[in-house]
Amino acid sequence: MAWSQEHKIKTRQKILNSAAQLFTQNGFDHVGINDVMRHAGLTRGAFYTHFSSKAELYAESIVAAAMEIGHRTDPDHPDVPPLESIIKTYLSMEHRKGETLRCPLAFLTTDMTQRDEQVRNAYTRVFKGFVNNLGKHLEQQNGYADTQKSMQQAVMMIGGLAISRALNDDTLASELLDSCHAALTTQSN
């Protein structure tokens, strides 16, 4: 049946979108399958026809959450802002709040140490894509690639945001984000 097939795909997407939001906001352990399904307008029992386990959903959610941000930062796509602008948005107090923007690399960093292979693989692939994107920006800017510099930029962005979220002091967090921003724009590029 073409119709029910299509309906199933749409339902799956709704579950995945709900999961991406809830997981990045609260982490794996503080989101139940119940929460995800309710957020998607369904109930518990319907879950396992779409995903085989909570971990599988989590792995796919990380990729889904990354793609939401990814297509806004890929320099191969049209109308993507310059690196300077991307960095500023990434290292913002807005992103730290996590209401409108949530990079899974920064929001779920230490969460990964407790997860299984499939989840960690998803995170690793997303990280490689992130570094690769930074590398393309750098190459457009300077004419040559430099993986090491791209990794340093990635750490300064992801690490800076992750730590700022851990701090229970808005002033300090803001100073920290500013320091990271300065490191990324002041240095000899």
Add this chain to the structure above:
Amino acid sequence: MAWSQEHKIKTRQKILNSAAQLFTQNGFDHVGINDVMRHAGLTRGAFYTHFSSKAELYAESIVAAAMEIGHRTDPDHPDVPPLESIIKTYLSMEHRKGETLRCPLAFLTTDMTQRDEQVRNAYTRVFKGFVNNLGKHLEQQNGYADTQKSMQQAVMMIGGLAISRALNDDTLASELLDSCHAALTTQSN
């Protein structure tokens, strides 16, 4: 009774040491009070005469875990190695494994976003101490303080290690740690 008082203090310390180890290795949600007490050679029921809640234990554990590393890196103490050596140890695959060395700032970063005030305050205090220590090293080296540079160093160390632990790819993780090391030693200090 002086004897039972002293015994209680020693028991408390044993619980705290066990907690510091288990929590930094596995995070808040994957360590039960049962695990901590068993590791300390006791049973569940004895816990609540020493701590009022799991969160209180967690907060104190973070400080305890930090002090284990702290006194080895404080430039005011005698026989503390130079910054270059500290950075190398911090950004090592050994530290990434977490068997002998575990900085709570890097091991528990995103875990903090789900915790209550007392826990987040403990983390924040430890982070301030970390940055302060780096600042003293920098001042000894260059003759002047630079908080922004110290924060950047902290992010490169903590963030680099945290991300390397999230990656499910030893080669990539090693490259990442090397990149962070290079950023901290190559730059114009």
Add this chain to the structure above:
DNA sequence: GTCTATAGAAAGATAGAC
């Protein structure tokens, strides 16, 4: 202070009706 026993709640996963 430390023990065993248990209350009470939450959550992953499954069974079976519709």
Add this chain to the structure above:
DNA sequence: GTCTATCTTTCTATAGAC
């Protein structure tokens, strides 16, 4: 495909014996 109901496990926290 989605629902309600349930099995099973896990864990914080407390009660009461010694």
